[in-house]
Amino acid sequence: MTGCSHRNCGNSEKVWLMHTYGGKDCGLKPHPYCVECGLVKNLSSDKPRKIGFYINIVAALGERLKISKAQMRLVSMELHDSGLDDSYGLDRYQQEVLFTQIVRKYVSVSEKIIRELL
Numbered sequence: 001m002t003g004c005s006h007r008n009c010g011n012s013e014k015v016w017l018m019h020t021y022g023g024k025d026c027g028l029k030p031h032p033y034c035v036e037c038g039l040v041k042n043l044s045s046d047k048p049r050k051i052g053f054y055i056n057i058v059a060a061l062g063e064r065l066k067i068s069k070a071q072m073r074l075v076s077m078e079l080h081d082s083g084l085d086d087s088y089g090l091d092r093y094q095q096e097v098l099f100t101q102i103v104r105k106y107v108s109v110s111e112k113i114i115r116e117l118l
């Protein structure tokens, strides 16, 4: 998923897919996709955030919940590996879902607490 610089397909090759906003479907729209890796470009107006934003949340969670340095490192490493900052394919809602999944894999914290920080 990561490591691709992404090259859009031509106009005539675009695929008709559901356009989403905040995780809700907003009807069909032609989406370009990457001819290198096949990832469909995110067209949502719900712009993705930089990975630094999510790393800061991990730090804030760490202080609040007394998470060990080792756990926080695992979360940060997986965030970097997950393609979370691949703004070609993810919108903010999808990023938040992915972020929540990764954090909860290593830290026992409720989704509600994570949501409060997002």
Ligand SMILES: [Zn+2]
Pocket: 004, 005, 006, 007, 034, 035, 036, 037, 038, 039
């Ligand atoms: Zn690509």
